[in-house]
Amino acid sequence: MRIFNSRDNECKSPFGSVREGENIHFKITIPRYLGCSSAILALKDDLSGDTVSYSMFWCGMPDENNEQWELDLSNISTGLYWYHFSLDTKQGRKYIMRGWGGEGYFSHTNNDPRYQLLCYDKDFQTPSWLPGGIMYQIFPDRFYFSGEKKEGIYPDKKLHDEWYKIPDWRPDENGIVTNSDFFQGDLKGITEKLDYLQELGVNCIYLNPIFEAYSNHRYDTGDYEKIDPVLGTEEDFKELCSEAKKRGMYIINDGVFSHTGSDSKYFNRQGRYPQNGAYNSKNSPYYTWYKFMDWPNIYHSWWGFDTLPEVEELSYSFDRYINGENGIIRKWMKCGNSGWRLDVADELPDPFIQHIREAIKAENPDALLLGEVWEDASIKESYSSRRRFLYGKQLDSVMNYPFRDAILGFLDCGDGRDMVEMITCILENYPRPVIRCLMNLLGTHDTERVITLLAGERQNGRGREWQANTSLTPSQREYGLKRMRLASGIQFTLPGVPCIYYGDEAGVEGYKDPFNRAPFPWGKEDKGLTEWYKQLAKLRSYCSCLKDGDFKEFGSYERTMGYIRYDDTDELLCVFNAANFPIDFIVPKEFEDGEALLGTILNGRDLEIPANSCAFVKISADKKHISEEPENNEVIPEPAD
Structure with a gap:
């Protein structure tokens, strides 16, 4: 008992x-x-x-x-x-x-x-349009170039004229990697590719920073009020948002509010801007935004990078500039965006995040506020205190790195039972409204490309030259493509919303920054992998339980992971075989006449799953017996021929 x-x-x-x-x-x-x-x-x-x-x-x-x-x-x-x-x-x-x-x-x-x-909080509600959808993260400079030449670009930015090459990675004469090379991907280019994203089932596009900045990653904001000229104009952004909404898609922006660039109109260390910044004068309207120990050259900076001076978020002036009625948050929402992703949310004070939420929800109660938190956000501690991200007054949801850890851990020789336990802990700890909008990712601009992680030689601390000259061998790539199907199969069937990092669905390789930020290989995609992602999108739209259904472990054992998603309409059995040999899996009795999906072979209750593969079986509500304990979850390994 x-x-x-x-x-x-x-x-x-x-x-x-x-x-x-x-x-x-x-x-x-x-x-x-x-x-x-x-x-x-x-x-x-x-x-x-x-x-x-x-x-x-x-x-x-x-x-x-x-x-x-x-x-x-x-x-x-x-x-x-x-x-x-x-x-x-x-x-x-x-x-x-x-x-x-x-x-x-x-x-x-x-x-x-x-x-x-x-x-x-009893009144906590999260956006209605995101559950059941698919997110797509775009690094704007590397997605697609419309071909339109732009005006007003800093002359010291390097503009590539060749799309299919690796980003610059060598240090300059001062030993610094400046990230100042641009492939000229732009907002109009994204608009031109909306039909492609629609075919992938995407309903939410998350854009890495698009505001004026010196670097190609734009986390060193130069002017929050202006689109970076390399990307286009404010009108281009409005058009993107408008055209996206015509297709049932929503745009969210990256909000980088813990620091600005030193080369910004607010700090202006390089003197690029005509007005005085905090570095130039204590009488600057931006002086109170920063934390000087010895003005002007000694100041707090993000993780010690002096090009990223930290902001005092609770400075009244800065807070109002970002969150006021005519502030940055609401300005870009008025232009058409449907929410924000907060960079390094765990480095922002609780009151500041609450003010961001108030600004967002005042403009659009159904907009999204998503936070970058790498750990279990329900028990996250930073600045010597427990964070209150998920109580209903701050974030709607978070980037779900714990699920990523579970998926990649399972594929890297982890026991399926342990990985399901990691997943279930998050589901138990997080509020249901948060779970509905979890950003379930495999890769981002901060991680190595997934296919490289799954099949390539480990970096093991080796430098940029080795990373630049190392790619998957043909046999590694073939293996990696199988593992990508397996990993994405898990990603697309877990509670929450899967997020594709641009190019993962095309088989893009790459180690750490900047190699994980290569241009999208238009015309050179792995079409088989892209088609697999499209099929997963159809699976999500076909199964009601993948929108907001419950989760129950079933049949996880060593190199096998299994679970059932279910709601009042249907039920989906998902089984994943990470072994290098096929298995026979005995399904619950109620699934023996189920509908086998995505190439699954079901013979009665015998589910045949090839090596490094997955299977999905659906039943409708009239066959559901989810409240009953599974009759048999035995997994029978079968050696390969």
Whole structure:
């Protein structure tokens, strides 16, 4: 008999995080021989450190050997909590603490791991248009060049006239990689490729920074009010947003608000701008934005890069400039964007993020605020305090690096059971509104290209020259393409929204920056891989449960990972074989007459899955028995011929 499991609806309902004021039902099962005289739920407030004890009620005996105690709780406030159970027994004080998979166990100490409970704001709502969709991240300089020559470009920027080459990576005469080479990808080019993105099923385009800056990555903002001339004009941006919406797509911008460029109108260290910046004069209107230790040459900068002076986000002047009624956030939303991604969200103060949210939602309540957080955002700590990202007053959702870690870990010899546990922990810790909008990524501008990670030689600290001259061999590439299908199959079927980093669907290779930011290989794509992504998009639109359905592990074992997505309409069994040999997988009984999708072969209950491949089987609501425990999850490895 199960003592307690936080993921079992008989033990705790609802699953995972709860909305403020929502009733939570707890039930524990205790052997009669312990002679339990009282049971208490001990709930610790993470912020205050205070613990409140709630007495549980004896509620009967499921059999002659066990008894059950239960409690309904509905009066907790928004916040993060930790809980365990305390029992007075004939054998003394015992505790029920958290074990692997949410399973409870008896302990003589309450210092063991406790259960987590996040309570979010009762009015928390996230955008209605994103769940069930597909995101696409574009590094604007490298996606597509419309061919239109631009005016007003800094003369010291290098403009490539050849599209199919690797970005500049060698240091200049001062030993600095300036990132000042441009392939001239532009906003009009993105607009021209909207039909291509629509074929991929994309409904949200995330643009890396597009505002005027010296570098090609544009994280060194020069002017928040102006589109970088290399990319085009404000009118080009408005046209992109307008044309995207005609196709049911939404544009979100990258908001870089923890720092600006030193070469900006706000700091102006290089003297490029006519007005005085903070570096030029203490009387500059921007002086209070920065953190000088010894003006003008010694100042706080982002991770020590003196070209990226840090901003004092809570400076009234800066806060109003970004978040005011006529501020930057609302200016670009008025031009047509549908939200923002916050760069290094964990380096921004809580009040500043709240002000960003207020500005966004005032302009459009259904707009998106997405944060860059690499860890579990529900328990993230920075600046010596627990962050409150997901309570309903700050972010709508986050970039979901933990899912990426689970997917790549599974493909890199990880045990499927451990990887599903990583995924389920996030689903248990995050609010449901957040999960609906999770940005599930495999690669970004900050990571190596996925196909290179999956099949290439490891970098192991080797420098840029080695990275520039190393690519996949034909056999590595063939293997990498198989692994890409497997990885993306997981990515597209997990809760949340898959995000394609431009060119991943075309098989683009590359190690670290700048090699992961090569131009899109138009005309040289791996068409087979691109077609696979299109089929995954159709799978997402075909299966209702992939929009906002629940998740249940099924059949994970060593090099196999399996789970079921389900809602009131349909149910999808997803199985992934990361072994280098085929397997036979026995599906649940209700799936034996299911619909095999994307090349899956189903013979009765026998699912044949080739090496490094995946399978999907769908059933409709009238065949669903998801509440029942799976009858058999045996995995039978079968050696390759």
